[in-house]
Amino acid sequence: MPELPELNPVVHGKLRLALLSLLSGVEEAEFTWLRAKTGATDGNLGAQLLKLEEAGYVAVEKKFVQRKPQSLYRMTEAGRAALTEYVQALKQLLGGAIG
């Protein structure tokens, strides 16, 4: 019997998974855009993005635009690989019922 894959706990968190999925479709995104798309609070969003950053799945660039702070997030290659592996594991766990 083949061994079932384990889901990556960093990717598995619902908000973190939403963030990685959003970032996978764009080149880079602002904090405010991610907040609007997920409906998360500033604190929760910041904490989850920090976890993804610590795992090396997203990279952040902080700068000032017209004297206002701006945080730009983009997905790293490691993040893309982690999301791909997660989706494959998910499909395997569902027994090929989807996709």
Added chain:
Amino acid sequence: MAAGNEEQELKDRLKLIESMIAEGRCSTEHYGWTFLLWGVAYYVAIFWSSLCNYGLAWPITMVSTCVLMGFITWRKRGRRGNKPTTTIGRSIWSIWLAMGISMFVLLDAMGFSGRADWRITAAVAATLIGTANAASSIILKWRAQFACAVVWWAAAVVCCFGSETQSTIAFLAAIFFCQIVFGLYLMINEVRARRKGAIHA
């Protein structure tokens, strides 16, 4: 029972991934107003130039519309925050920007050199707009926009073979269907998408 719940949870995760990827890539519908704006601008320029045969009617209207579009974009960004850049979005933007610059340079040169009549000018403009619509529709795999390209190309052919009146009617009809009606259709889609609300994760 627990296994069933777990399976449902995993399916929900997969749906979440799909919806978020689609959300990130969704950008085209938010530009419906630009089609409408440019459609109105073309009508204003045609009306103005036909009224007093003023040679600068087109350049003044086009530059004013560019400034107005920049202002509206800036205001929208202020309200909703910058939309992220996507490769598809950048590709489409590059097509329309290149088309706009080409049209501005070529049509102004034709107008000021006095080597173009209305039919040739309209045919060139319709071909360029048709090309931009076709390229965008191929990238987006969007039949409705490709239909707009076909209408523009048909207008260009009519301008080449038809009389001045026929050319004007064809050009005005193309603006109506491919800018005004198509722009309104996009804006309605945008409002519908907004009503669905943010996806809370």
